[in-house]
Amino acid sequence: MHYYSLNRQSPPVDFRAATIAGQAPDGGLYFPASIPQFSPEFLNALPTLSRAEVAYEVMAPYVGDTIPEAELRRICAETVDFEFPLVPVAPGIAALELFHGPTLAFKDVGARFMSRCLGYFSSEKAAPVTVLVATSGDTGGAVAHGFLGVPGVEVVILYPTGKVSPLQELQLTTLGQNITALEVQGNFDDCQALVKQAFKDETLTAKRTLTSANSINVARWLPQQLYYLFAWQQWQAAGHAAPPVVAVPSGNFGNLCAGLLAHASGLPVGHFVAACNANDAGAAYLRSGLFEPKPAVATISNAMDVGHPSNFVRILELFEHQHAAIRQLLSGYTVSDADTRATIRRVAAAHGYLLDPHGAVAYFALGQYQAEHPGAAGFFLATAHPVKFPEVVEPLVGHPVALPAALHYLLEKPKQSVPLAPTYAALRAWLLGA
Numbered sequence: 001m002h003y004y005s006l007n008r009q010s011p012p013v014d015f016r017a018a019t020i021a022g023q024a025p026d027g028g029l030y031f032p033a034s035i036p037q038f039s040p041e042f043l044n045a046l047p048t049l050s051r052a053e054v055a056y057e058v059m060a061p062y063v064g065d066t067i068p069e070a071e072l073r074r075i076c077a078e079t080v081d082f083e084f085p086l087v088p089v090a091p092g093i094a095a096l097e098l099f100h101g102p103t104l105a106f107k108d109v110g111a112r113f114m115s116r117c118l119g120y121f122s123s124e125k126a127a128p129v130t131v132l133v134a135t136s137g138d139t140g141g142a143v144a145h146g147f148l149g150v151p152g153v154e155v156v157i158l159y160p161t162g163k164v165s166p167l168q169e170l171q172l173t174t175l176g177q178n179i180t181a182l183e184v185q186g187n188f189d190d191c192q193a194l195v196k197q198a199f200k201d202e203t204l205t206a207k208r209t210l211t212s213a214n215s216i217n218v219a220r221w222l223p224q225q226l227y228y229l230f231a232w233q234q235w236q237a238a239g240h241a242a243p244p245v246v247a248v249p250s251g252n253f254g255n256l257c258a259g260l261l262a263h264a265s266g267l268p269v270g271h272f273v274a275a276c277n278a279n280d281a282g283a284a285y286l287r288s289g290l291f292e293p294k295p296a297v298a299t300i301s302n303a304m305d306v307g308h309p310s311n312f313v314r315i316l317e318l319f320e321h322q323h324a325a326i327r328q329l330l331s332g333y334t335v336s337d338a339d340t341r342a343t344i345r346r347v348a349a350a351h352g353y354l355l356d357p358h359g360a361v362a363y364f365a366l367g368q369y370q371a372e373h374p375g376a377a378g379f380f381l382a383t384a385h386p387v388k389f390p391e392v393v394e395p396l397v398g399h400p401v402a403l404p405a406a407l408h409y410l411l412e413k414p415k416q417s418v419p420l421a422p423t424y425a426a427l428r429a430w431l432l433g434a
Protein backbone atom coordinates (compact mmCIF):
# COMPACT_ATOMS: atom_id res chain seq x y z
CA MET A 1 0.00 0.00 0.00
CA HIS A 2 1.20 3.48 -0.84
CA TYR A 3 0.07 6.77 0.67
CA TYR A 4 -0.08 10.01 -1.26
CA SER A 5 -0.13 13.53 0.12
CA LEU A 6 -3.43 15.36 -0.17
CA ASN A 7 -1.44 18.45 -1.16
CA ARG A 8 -0.04 16.39 -4.04
CA GLN A 9 3.41 18.00 -3.98
CA SER A 10 5.32 15.20 -2.20
CA PRO A 11 6.03 11.71 -3.54
CA PRO A 12 3.97 8.72 -2.35
CA VAL A 13 5.45 6.68 0.51
CA ASP A 14 4.84 3.32 2.20
CA PHE A 15 3.24 2.76 5.61
CA ARG A 16 6.58 2.89 7.40
CA ALA A 17 7.55 6.28 5.96
CA ALA A 18 4.06 7.69 6.46
CA THR A 19 4.05 6.60 10.10
CA ILE A 20 7.47 8.04 10.84
CA ALA A 21 6.82 11.32 9.01
CA GLY A 22 3.25 11.80 10.27
CA GLN A 23 2.58 14.49 7.72
CA ALA A 24 3.91 14.74 4.15
CA PRO A 25 6.80 17.20 3.53
CA ASP A 26 4.41 19.44 1.56
CA GLY A 27 2.23 19.77 4.68
CA GLY A 28 -0.49 17.46 3.34
CA LEU A 29 -2.13 14.54 5.08
CA TYR A 30 -1.34 11.07 3.79
CA PHE A 31 -4.15 9.10 2.18
CA PRO A 32 -4.15 5.45 1.07
CA ALA A 33 -3.69 5.01 -2.69
CA SER A 34 -6.48 2.43 -2.79
CA ILE A 35 -9.29 1.37 -0.48
CA PRO A 36 -9.01 -2.35 0.36
CA GLN A 37 -12.28 -4.27 -0.01
CA PHE A 38 -13.46 -6.68 2.66
CA SER A 39 -14.15 -10.05 1.03
CA PRO A 40 -17.63 -11.61 1.42
CA GLU A 41 -15.90 -14.50 3.23
CA PHE A 42 -14.40 -12.07 5.74
CA LEU A 43 -17.71 -10.29 6.31
CA ASN A 44 -19.55 -13.62 6.73
CA ALA A 45 -16.93 -14.96 9.12
CA LEU A 46 -16.85 -11.71 11.12
CA PRO A 47 -19.20 -12.82 13.93
CA THR A 48 -16.90 -15.76 14.70
CA LEU A 49 -13.56 -13.92 14.53
CA SER A 50 -11.69 -12.70 17.60
CA ARG A 51 -10.94 -8.99 17.89
CA ALA A 52 -7.24 -9.68 17.27
CA GLU A 53 -8.07 -11.55 14.04
CA VAL A 54 -10.37 -8.78 12.85
CA ALA A 55 -7.70 -6.20 13.63
CA TYR A 56 -5.06 -8.12 11.71
CA GLU A 57 -7.26 -8.67 8.64
CA VAL A 58 -8.26 -5.01 8.49
CA MET A 59 -4.81 -3.55 9.10
CA ALA A 60 -2.66 -5.94 7.04
CA PRO A 61 -3.37 -4.38 3.61
CA TYR A 62 -2.58 -0.90 4.98
CA VAL A 63 0.69 -1.99 6.57
CA GLY A 64 1.81 -4.00 3.56
CA ASP A 65 5.23 -5.59 3.90
CA THR A 66 6.63 -2.92 6.23
CA ILE A 67 6.00 -5.10 9.32
CA PRO A 68 6.36 -8.91 9.26
CA GLU A 69 3.14 -10.86 9.76
CA ALA A 70 3.99 -12.32 13.18
CA GLU A 71 4.99 -8.90 14.50
CA LEU A 72 1.85 -7.25 13.10
CA ARG A 73 -0.34 -9.96 14.63
CA ARG A 74 1.26 -9.26 18.02
CA ILE A 75 0.78 -5.49 17.61
CA CYS A 76 -2.87 -5.97 16.63
CA ALA A 77 -3.59 -8.31 19.53
CA GLU A 78 -2.07 -5.88 22.05
CA THR A 79 -3.89 -2.92 20.51
CA VAL A 80 -7.39 -4.36 21.01
CA ASP A 81 -6.74 -6.16 24.27
CA PHE A 82 -9.82 -4.74 26.08
CA GLU A 83 -13.60 -4.71 25.63
CA PHE A 84 -15.65 -2.58 23.19
CA PRO A 85 -19.17 -3.42 24.37
CA LEU A 86 -22.30 -2.35 22.53
CA VAL A 87 -24.70 -1.59 25.38
CA PRO A 88 -28.46 -1.05 24.87
CA VAL A 89 -29.49 2.29 26.44
CA ALA A 90 -32.97 3.16 25.15
CA PRO A 91 -35.31 1.77 22.48
CA GLY A 92 -33.42 1.94 19.17
CA ILE A 93 -30.31 3.42 20.83
CA ALA A 94 -27.18 1.62 22.01
CA ALA A 95 -23.83 2.92 23.26
CA LEU A 96 -20.63 1.62 21.71
CA GLU A 97 -18.40 2.02 24.76
CA LEU A 98 -14.89 2.90 23.66
CA PHE A 99 -13.60 3.83 27.10
CA HIS A 100 -12.39 0.53 28.52
CA GLY A 101 -8.74 1.09 27.58
CA PRO A 102 -5.99 2.32 29.91
CA THR A 103 -6.85 6.05 29.67
CA LEU A 104 -10.63 5.54 29.51
CA ALA A 105 -11.03 7.19 26.10
CA PHE A 106 -11.27 5.90 22.57
CA LYS A 107 -7.92 7.30 21.49
CA ASP A 108 -6.21 4.39 23.25
CA VAL A 109 -6.62 2.14 20.20
CA GLY A 110 -4.96 4.49 17.74
CA ALA A 111 -2.26 5.41 20.21
CA ARG A 112 -1.48 1.80 21.11
CA PHE A 113 -1.29 0.73 17.48
CA MET A 114 0.86 3.67 16.44
CA SER A 115 3.25 3.46 19.37
CA ARG A 116 3.89 -0.21 18.73
CA CYS A 117 4.45 0.35 15.00
CA LEU A 118 6.78 3.23 15.70
CA GLY A 119 8.57 1.19 18.35
CA TYR A 120 9.11 -1.53 15.74
CA PHE A 121 10.34 0.95 13.12
CA SER A 122 12.61 2.85 15.50
CA SER A 123 14.22 -0.38 16.70
CA GLU A 124 15.69 -0.44 13.17
CA LYS A 125 17.03 3.13 13.52
CA ALA A 126 19.96 4.58 15.43
CA ALA A 127 18.68 8.10 16.18
CA PRO A 128 15.80 8.60 18.64
CA VAL A 129 12.45 9.80 17.33
CA THR A 130 10.54 12.65 18.97
CA VAL A 131 6.77 12.29 18.92
CA LEU A 132 5.33 15.82 18.98
CA VAL A 133 1.63 15.97 19.72
CA ALA A 134 -0.98 18.63 20.42
CA THR A 135 -3.91 17.57 22.57
CA SER A 136 -7.31 19.03 23.36
CA GLY A 137 -7.66 16.55 26.19
CA ASP A 138 -7.55 12.85 25.50
CA THR A 139 -4.99 12.40 22.75
CA GLY A 140 -2.13 13.34 25.02
CA GLY A 141 -2.93 10.81 27.73
CA ALA A 142 -3.53 8.02 25.24
CA VAL A 143 -0.33 8.78 23.35
CA ALA A 144 1.68 9.15 26.53
CA HIS A 145 0.47 5.79 27.85
CA GLY A 146 0.96 4.16 24.45
CA PHE A 147 4.59 5.26 24.27
CA LEU A 148 5.60 5.12 27.92
CA GLY A 149 8.95 3.38 28.17
CA VAL A 150 9.19 2.58 24.42
CA PRO A 151 12.97 2.70 23.74
CA GLY A 152 14.23 5.24 21.20
CA VAL A 153 11.06 7.35 21.40
CA GLU A 154 10.72 10.72 23.21
CA VAL A 155 7.19 12.11 23.58
CA VAL A 156 6.49 15.86 23.81
CA ILE A 157 2.86 16.81 24.44
CA LEU A 158 1.45 20.34 24.03
CA TYR A 159 -1.77 21.00 25.91
CA PRO A 160 -3.78 24.21 26.48
CA THR A 161 -3.51 25.33 30.09
CA GLY A 162 -6.78 25.28 32.00
CA LYS A 163 -8.68 23.72 29.08
CA VAL A 164 -8.32 20.03 29.88
CA SER A 165 -10.06 18.32 32.77
CA PRO A 166 -8.13 17.67 36.03
CA LEU A 167 -8.05 13.92 35.37
CA GLN A 168 -6.90 14.44 31.78
CA GLU A 169 -4.17 16.74 33.05
CA LEU A 170 -2.98 14.11 35.53
CA GLN A 171 -2.85 11.54 32.75
CA LEU A 172 -0.67 13.89 30.71
CA THR A 173 1.65 15.18 33.36
CA THR A 174 2.39 12.40 35.82
CA LEU A 175 4.07 9.73 33.74
CA GLY A 176 7.67 11.00 33.63
CA GLN A 177 10.26 8.77 31.91
CA ASN A 178 10.27 9.56 28.17
CA ILE A 179 7.17 11.78 28.37
CA THR A 180 7.25 15.62 28.70
CA ALA A 181 4.12 17.81 28.93
CA LEU A 182 4.37 21.42 27.68
CA GLU A 183 1.60 23.53 29.24
CA VAL A 184 0.80 26.11 26.56
CA GLN A 185 -0.65 29.48 27.59
CA GLY A 186 -3.24 29.36 24.80
CA ASN A 187 -5.98 27.16 23.31
CA PHE A 188 -5.91 23.89 21.38
CA ASP A 189 -5.70 25.58 17.98
CA ASP A 190 -2.54 27.37 19.22
CA CYS A 191 -1.06 24.02 20.22
CA GLN A 192 -1.93 22.45 16.90
CA ALA A 193 -0.53 25.42 14.95
CA LEU A 194 2.76 25.23 16.90
CA VAL A 195 3.11 21.54 16.14
CA LYS A 196 2.39 22.10 12.44
CA GLN A 197 5.00 24.84 12.30
CA ALA A 198 7.62 22.64 13.93
CA PHE A 199 7.13 19.98 11.25
CA LYS A 200 7.74 22.58 8.54
CA ASP A 201 10.94 23.88 10.19
CA GLU A 202 13.73 22.19 8.26
CA THR A 203 16.54 23.39 10.53
CA LEU A 204 14.76 21.86 13.46
CA THR A 205 13.88 18.58 11.74
CA ALA A 206 17.49 18.25 10.59
CA LYS A 207 18.48 18.19 14.28
CA ARG A 208 15.59 16.15 15.69
CA THR A 209 13.57 13.46 13.91
CA LEU A 210 10.02 14.60 14.56
CA THR A 211 6.89 12.58 14.14
CA SER A 212 3.28 13.36 14.83
CA ALA A 213 0.95 11.24 16.92
CA ASN A 214 -2.15 13.32 16.24
CA SER A 215 -5.00 11.65 14.43
CA ILE A 216 -3.47 12.86 11.17
CA ASN A 217 -0.87 10.08 11.48
CA VAL A 218 -2.08 7.13 9.41
CA ALA A 219 -1.01 4.68 12.14
CA ARG A 220 -3.38 6.42 14.56
CA TRP A 221 -6.14 7.15 12.13
CA LEU A 222 -6.55 3.81 10.34
CA PRO A 223 -7.00 1.44 13.33
CA GLN A 224 -10.02 3.49 14.44
CA GLN A 225 -11.91 1.58 11.75
CA LEU A 226 -11.85 -1.39 14.08
CA TYR A 227 -14.51 0.07 16.40
CA TYR A 228 -17.04 -0.08 13.63
CA LEU A 229 -16.25 -3.71 12.87
CA PHE A 230 -16.45 -4.71 16.53
CA ALA A 231 -19.79 -2.91 16.71
CA TRP A 232 -21.07 -4.70 13.62
CA GLN A 233 -20.16 -8.07 15.17
CA GLN A 234 -22.33 -7.22 18.16
CA TRP A 235 -25.06 -5.53 16.13
CA GLN A 236 -25.51 -8.73 14.12
CA ALA A 237 -25.37 -10.91 17.22
CA ALA A 238 -28.17 -8.78 18.72
CA GLY A 239 -30.34 -9.80 15.75
CA HIS A 240 -30.94 -6.41 14.12
CA ALA A 241 -32.38 -6.62 10.61
CA ALA A 242 -31.10 -3.34 9.18
CA PRO A 243 -27.57 -1.88 9.37
CA PRO A 244 -27.19 0.73 12.13
CA VAL A 245 -27.23 4.50 12.10
CA VAL A 246 -23.91 5.46 13.70
CA ALA A 247 -23.48 8.77 15.53
CA VAL A 248 -19.89 9.93 16.07
CA PRO A 249 -18.94 12.80 18.40
CA SER A 250 -16.52 14.69 16.21
CA GLY A 251 -13.71 17.20 16.73
CA ASN A 252 -10.89 16.57 14.29
CA PHE A 253 -13.08 14.08 12.36
CA GLY A 254 -10.46 11.31 12.44
CA ASN A 255 -12.75 8.79 14.10
CA LEU A 256 -15.67 9.51 11.81
CA CYS A 257 -13.47 9.42 8.72
CA ALA A 258 -12.17 6.01 9.81
CA GLY A 259 -15.77 4.77 10.02
CA LEU A 260 -16.46 6.09 6.54
CA LEU A 261 -13.35 4.27 5.32
CA ALA A 262 -14.57 0.98 6.83
CA HIS A 263 -17.87 1.56 5.08
CA ALA A 264 -16.07 2.23 1.78
CA SER A 265 -14.34 -1.14 2.30
CA GLY A 266 -17.73 -2.83 2.51
CA LEU A 267 -18.86 -2.63 6.13
CA PRO A 268 -22.67 -2.27 6.30
CA VAL A 269 -23.76 1.03 7.89
CA GLY A 270 -27.14 2.63 7.30
CA HIS A 271 -26.13 6.23 7.87
CA PHE A 272 -23.50 8.23 9.72
CA VAL A 273 -24.25 11.19 11.97
CA ALA A 274 -21.50 13.73 12.61
CA ALA A 275 -22.22 15.16 16.06
CA CYS A 276 -20.46 18.45 16.82
CA ASN A 277 -20.54 20.90 19.69
CA ALA A 278 -20.45 24.65 18.97
CA ASN A 279 -17.25 24.00 16.98
CA ASP A 280 -19.25 22.85 14.01
CA ALA A 281 -17.37 23.73 10.81
CA GLY A 282 -17.77 20.08 9.73
CA ALA A 283 -21.46 19.79 10.58
CA ALA A 284 -22.15 23.15 8.96
CA TYR A 285 -20.44 21.97 5.78
CA LEU A 286 -22.69 18.93 5.69
CA ARG A 287 -25.74 21.17 5.87
CA SER A 288 -24.60 23.97 3.55
CA GLY A 289 -21.78 22.64 1.35
CA LEU A 290 -19.52 25.44 2.60
CA PHE A 291 -16.49 24.54 4.69
CA GLU A 292 -15.62 27.54 6.84
CA PRO A 293 -13.24 26.78 9.72
CA LYS A 294 -13.37 29.31 12.54
CA PRO A 295 -11.48 29.81 15.81
CA ALA A 296 -12.21 27.21 18.47
CA VAL A 297 -14.57 28.08 21.33
CA ALA A 298 -14.58 26.32 24.70
CA THR A 299 -17.41 23.87 25.43
CA ILE A 300 -18.10 21.17 28.01
CA SER A 301 -17.13 18.49 25.45
CA ASN A 302 -13.61 19.88 25.30
CA ALA A 303 -11.96 17.08 23.31
CA MET A 304 -14.09 18.26 20.39
CA ASP A 305 -13.18 21.95 20.66
CA VAL A 306 -11.54 22.08 17.26
CA GLY A 307 -12.14 25.08 15.02
CA HIS A 308 -10.34 23.68 11.98
CA PRO A 309 -10.88 19.90 11.82
CA SER A 310 -7.74 18.58 10.16
CA ASN A 311 -9.16 15.24 9.00
CA PHE A 312 -12.00 16.84 7.12
CA VAL A 313 -9.91 16.93 3.94
CA ARG A 314 -9.72 13.14 4.12
CA ILE A 315 -13.50 12.90 4.12
CA LEU A 316 -13.66 15.18 1.10
CA GLU A 317 -11.04 13.02 -0.64
CA LEU A 318 -12.88 9.80 0.14
CA PHE A 319 -15.95 11.18 -1.62
CA GLU A 320 -13.98 12.94 -4.37
CA HIS A 321 -15.34 16.27 -3.10
CA GLN A 322 -18.91 15.36 -4.11
CA HIS A 323 -21.08 17.11 -1.56
CA ALA A 324 -24.20 15.25 -2.71
CA ALA A 325 -22.52 11.86 -2.27
CA ILE A 326 -21.30 12.81 1.19
CA ARG A 327 -24.77 13.99 2.17
CA GLN A 328 -26.32 10.65 1.21
CA LEU A 329 -24.30 8.85 3.82
CA LEU A 330 -23.55 11.52 6.40
CA SER A 331 -25.59 14.16 8.24
CA GLY A 332 -24.23 16.82 10.56
CA TYR A 333 -25.76 18.19 13.76
CA THR A 334 -24.67 20.98 16.08
CA VAL A 335 -25.39 20.37 19.76
CA SER A 336 -25.31 23.16 22.35
CA ASP A 337 -23.88 22.78 25.85
CA ALA A 338 -27.41 23.25 27.19
CA ASP A 339 -28.71 20.30 25.13
CA THR A 340 -25.66 18.25 26.11
CA ARG A 341 -26.33 18.88 29.80
CA ALA A 342 -30.04 18.17 29.44
CA THR A 343 -29.22 14.90 27.67
CA ILE A 344 -26.88 13.74 30.43
CA ARG A 345 -29.56 14.49 33.03
CA ARG A 346 -32.43 12.95 31.06
CA VAL A 347 -30.62 9.73 30.07
CA ALA A 348 -29.44 9.16 33.65
CA ALA A 349 -32.95 9.69 35.00
CA ALA A 350 -34.89 7.79 32.33
CA HIS A 351 -32.49 4.96 31.51
CA GLY A 352 -29.98 4.85 34.37
CA TYR A 353 -27.14 5.29 31.90
CA LEU A 354 -24.30 7.70 32.63
CA LEU A 355 -23.10 9.68 29.62
CA ASP A 356 -19.95 11.73 29.39
CA PRO A 357 -20.33 15.10 27.59
CA HIS A 358 -18.90 13.77 24.28
CA GLY A 359 -21.13 10.72 24.20
CA ALA A 360 -24.04 12.98 25.16
CA VAL A 361 -23.45 15.19 22.11
CA ALA A 362 -23.64 12.09 19.91
CA TYR A 363 -26.67 10.73 21.78
CA PHE A 364 -28.54 13.97 21.21
CA ALA A 365 -27.58 14.14 17.51
CA LEU A 366 -28.67 10.53 17.01
CA GLY A 367 -32.02 11.44 18.53
CA GLN A 368 -32.34 14.37 16.13
CA TYR A 369 -31.69 12.09 13.19
CA GLN A 370 -34.11 9.47 14.46
CA ALA A 371 -36.83 12.08 14.93
CA GLU A 372 -36.48 12.83 11.21
CA HIS A 373 -36.19 9.11 10.30
CA PRO A 374 -38.55 7.17 12.56
CA GLY A 375 -37.59 3.55 13.12
CA ALA A 376 -33.90 3.98 12.26
CA ALA A 377 -32.12 2.08 15.03
CA GLY A 378 -28.50 2.81 15.76
CA PHE A 379 -25.77 3.47 18.23
CA PHE A 380 -23.59 6.35 19.30
CA LEU A 381 -19.90 6.20 20.14
CA ALA A 382 -19.33 6.71 23.86
CA THR A 383 -15.82 8.04 23.45
CA ALA A 384 -14.86 8.73 27.08
CA HIS A 385 -15.74 7.48 30.56
CA PRO A 386 -17.94 9.98 32.47
CA VAL A 387 -15.49 9.94 35.37
CA LYS A 388 -13.15 12.01 33.22
CA PHE A 389 -15.61 14.94 33.43
CA PRO A 390 -16.94 14.94 37.01
CA GLU A 391 -17.31 18.73 37.15
CA VAL A 392 -19.89 18.50 34.35
CA VAL A 393 -21.57 15.18 35.07
CA GLU A 394 -21.89 15.09 38.86
CA PRO A 395 -24.06 18.21 39.33
CA LEU A 396 -26.39 16.92 36.59
CA VAL A 397 -26.90 13.41 37.93
CA GLY A 398 -26.70 14.40 41.59
CA HIS A 399 -24.14 11.87 42.74
CA PRO A 400 -20.38 11.37 42.47
CA VAL A 401 -18.99 9.27 39.62
CA ALA A 402 -16.64 6.65 41.05
CA LEU A 403 -13.10 6.59 39.71
CA PRO A 404 -12.35 3.10 38.36
CA ALA A 405 -9.83 1.36 40.60
CA ALA A 406 -7.38 1.18 37.70
CA LEU A 407 -6.92 4.98 37.91
CA HIS A 408 -6.50 5.46 41.66
CA TYR A 409 -2.73 5.54 41.31
CA LEU A 410 -2.95 8.85 39.37
CA LEU A 411 -4.15 10.77 42.40
CA GLU A 412 -0.95 10.10 44.29
CA LYS A 413 1.40 11.35 41.60
CA PRO A 414 2.69 14.95 41.33
CA LYS A 415 1.97 17.02 38.21
CA GLN A 416 5.07 17.81 36.14
CA SER A 417 4.73 20.25 33.24
CA VAL A 418 6.79 22.90 31.47
CA PRO A 419 4.95 26.24 30.98
CA LEU A 420 5.25 27.48 27.40
CA ALA A 421 4.28 30.79 25.74
CA PRO A 422 2.01 30.20 22.70
CA THR A 423 4.69 31.28 20.23
CA TYR A 424 6.70 29.21 17.82
CA ALA A 425 9.92 30.83 19.02
CA ALA A 426 9.27 29.43 22.50
CA LEU A 427 8.57 25.91 21.25
CA ARG A 428 11.57 25.92 18.94
CA ALA A 429 13.91 27.12 21.66
CA TRP A 430 12.65 24.43 23.99
CA LEU A 431 12.98 21.65 21.40
CA LEU A 432 16.49 22.70 20.46
CA GLY A 433 17.55 23.09 24.05
CA ALA A 434 15.97 19.95 25.51
Ligand SMILES: *Cc1c(COP(=O)(O)O)cnc(C)c1O
Binding pocket: 105, 106, 107, 137, 138, 139, 215, 249, 250, 251, 252, 253, 254, 255, 256, 303, 304, 358, 383, 384
Ligand atom coordinates in the same frame (compact mmCIF):
# COMPACT_ATOMS: atom_id res chain seq x y z
C1 LIG B 1 -10.77 13.13 20.45
C2 LIG B 1 -12.11 12.93 21.02
C3 LIG B 1 -13.25 13.08 20.23
C4 LIG B 1 -13.19 13.58 18.80
O1 LIG B 1 -12.60 12.63 17.92
P1 LIG B 1 -12.04 13.12 16.51
O2 LIG B 1 -11.47 11.89 15.89
O3 LIG B 1 -11.03 14.18 16.78
O4 LIG B 1 -13.22 13.66 15.76
C5 LIG B 1 -14.48 12.79 20.79
N1 LIG B 1 -14.58 12.39 22.08
C6 LIG B 1 -13.50 12.25 22.87
C7 LIG B 1 -13.69 11.84 24.28
C8 LIG B 1 -12.23 12.49 22.36
O5 LIG B 1 -11.18 12.33 23.14
